[in-house]
Amino acid sequence: MNLAEGESKMTHFDLLIKGGTVATAVDTFAADIGINDGKISALGSDLQSTGRTINAEGKLVLPGGVESHCHIAQESSFGLMSADDYESGSVSAAFGGNTTMIPFASQKRGQSLYEVLDIYHERAASKSVIDYSYHLILSDPGESVLKKELPAVFDQGIMSFKVFMTYDLVKLDDGQMLDVLDVAREHGALTMVHAENSALINWVSRRLLERGYRDPKYHAVSHPRAAEVEAVQRAVQMAEFIDAPMLIVHVSTEKAARAISTARYSGSKIFGETCPHYLFLTSEQMNMPGPEAAKFCCSPPLRDNKTQEAMWQALQNGTFQLISSDHAAYRYDETGKLNTGPNPTFKECANGVPGIELRMPLMYSEGVRKGRISLNQFVSLTSTNAAKMFGLHPRKGTIAVGTDADIAIWDPDLERRVSVEMLHDNMNYTPYEGFIVKGWPTTVINRGRVVIEDGTLKAAKGSGEFLKRKPCDLTGMPGNVAPEFIPEKSFNARLR
Numbered sequence: 001m002n003l004a005e006g007e008s009k010m011t012h013f014d015l016l017i018k019g020g021t022v023a024t025a026v027d028t029f030a031a032d033i034g035i036n037d038g039k040i041s042a043l044g045s046d047l048q049s050t051g052r053t054i055n056a057e058g059k060l061v062l063p064g065g066v067e068s069h070c071h072i073a074q075e076s077s078f079g080l081m082s083a084d085d086y087e088s089g090s091v092s093a094a095f096g097g098n099t100t101m102i103p104f105a106s107q108k109r110g111q112s113l114y115e116v117l118d119i120y121h122e123r124a125a126s127k128s129v130i131d132y133s134y135h136l137i138l139s140d141p142g143e144s145v146l147k148k149e150l151p152a153v154f155d156q157g158i159m160s161f162k163v164f165m166t167y168d169l170v171k172l173d174d175g176q177m178l179d180v181l182d183v184a185r186e187h188g189a190l191t192m193v194h195a196e197n198s199a200l201i202n203w204v205s206r207r208l209l210e211r212g213y214r215d216p217k218y219h220a221v222s223h224p225r226a227a228e229v230e231a232v233q234r235a236v237q238m239a240e241f242i243d244a245p246m247l248i249v250h251v252s253t254e255k256a257a258r259a260i261s262t263a264r265y266s267g268s269k270i271f272g273e274t275c276p277h278y279l280f281l282t283s284e285q286m287n288m289p290g291p292e293a294a295k296f297c298c299s300p301p302l303r304d305n306k307t308q309e310a311m312w313q314a315l316q317n318g319t320f321q322l323i324s325s326d327h328a329a330y331r332y333d334e335t336g337k338l339n340t341g342p343n344p345t346f347k348e349c350a351n352g353v354p355g356i357e358l359r360m361p362l363m364y365s366e367g368v369r370k371g372r373i374s375l376n377q378f379v380s381l382t383s384t385n386a387a388k389m390f391g392l393h394p395r396k397g398t399i400a401v402g403t404d405a406d407i408a409i410w411d412p413d414l415e416r417r418v419s420v421e422m423l424h425d426n427m428n429y430t431p432y433e434g435f436i437v438k439g440w441p442t443t444v445i446n447r448g449r450v451v452i453e454d455g456t457l458k459a460a461k462g463s464g465e466f467l468k469r470k471p472c473d474l475t476g477m478p479g480n481v482a483p484e485f486i487p488e489k490s491f492n493a494r495l496r
């Protein structure tokens with residue numbers, strides 16, 4: 001139809017986002033976005049609608065964040081419940097620009113995976129305001145788990161799981177690691193690894209305690225870099241041997257990053273993630289007497305300024321595909337960090353720092369605004385790559401016709417000073433108190449539903465949906481494989 005001058009084509013969209021600058025993992029362009037039935041139904045210029053229109057002039061219109069590493073309504077290995085449930089955790093995530101989160105469903109030893117999933121469905125379904133899935137934490141991969149339960153869980157669309165090489169109550173030995181990698185390979189699932197050498201940490205910890213170094217600030221000393229580097233190297237060898245993809249989570253050292261990059265350069269499917277606390281905090285912050293340093297205890301621990309630079313480089317050059325919050329929130333009181341008493345040793349304080357709401361604003365402010373990463377890298381690191389790796393792409397993680405209308409509208413010039421009061425998690429401190437952050441999401445839309453607007457929660461609890469995921473899609477992941485390299489045939493390939 002040809003329109004006469006001054007006449008515009010009026011269509012109905014349930015929601016129209018007009019006049020913004022859209023960015024995906026690859027492109028930045030001006031476009032209006034028409035949304036119908038929860039999906040993006042049109043991208044174009046000068047779209048007109050009889051339905052509701054949101055003016056996005058001067059704003060960035062980005063895919064909603066996919067937060068793929070957070071601990072929500074989850075007990076630690078010692079049985080301590082995290083501060084955030086699926087309501088406060090998802091609300092906080094949404095205020096931070098996320099429209100999907102993938103927390104953990106954690107198996108206690110002796111527990112069947114079916115029971116684990118029943119528990120977490122119960123915790124999530126009536127509470128989450130954004131879409132969600134889980135990664136399993138596997139602590140007891142016996143025969144029934146490997147042969148029956150894990151494949152059944154994959155059939156339910158839970159295509160990833162995490163294993164620990166440390167923490168006495170959850171860790172797997174190398175043989176168990178090989179067992180689970182083998183099952184993962186067969187089903188196209190992704191194994192996430194907490195890589196720290198358990199014996200090394202226990203060895204150092206015992207000596208520290210014997211010599212009277214008890215305070216939480218020694219936590220960082222008790223988890224030396226060598227513990228991470230050795231475990232990452234071992235995990236990588238196991239993944240290469242089985243020929244299974246592996247994601248090393250919360251990488252905190254330069255040498256571990258290099259091990260990942262070298263492995264991928266050799267053609268292996270090894271991927272890496274780091275977290276905002278390794279970019280913005282250092283162990284110097286723990287240099288205080290008494291229990292307060294417990295606020296910064298996390299594993300792997302905070303490092304130093306030089307390592308921060310190495311972590312930025314690994315994000316810039318494609319060694320890491322993800323920046324995730326590892327939100328593991330324990331309040332600074334007797335329900336959390338001080339649950340064993342007012343003066344915990346570094347061994348007793350719960351591990352983890354909060355950060356689900358600040359992950360993307362910090363990365364935008366310090367990454368994009370300061371020229372460390374491009375806007376498109378920001379989108380891939382916070383949304384698209386996670387959607388791909390965890391089997392949600394293209395439904396999630398991008399802006400295109402036919403995808404879920406999961407969109408965060410950002411005011412790139414809004415500047416705010418971080419304080420615990422402004423955040424929506426269930427915490428009584430933030431390690432980022434006082435940080436000046438420029439660039440915040442102001443409207444957040446999940447499947448066409450406005451979840452956050454004008455600083456207010458608009459979505460009902462329980463309105464987020466459980467997402468059945470596909471096998472992980474590792475095509476097109478940023479990588480650095482040498483073109484002439486011919487990898488040795490894997491163990492499994494040799495048997496074929």
Ligand code: DUC
Pocket residue numbers: 071194297298299300326328351352353
């Ligand atoms: N380390 C973990 O492995 N999980 C939760 C938080 C932390 O610090």
Ligand code: ZN
Pocket residue numbers: 194249250299
């Ligand atoms: Zn971990």
Ligand code: ZN
Pocket residue numbers: 069070071326328
């Ligand atoms: Zn974690």
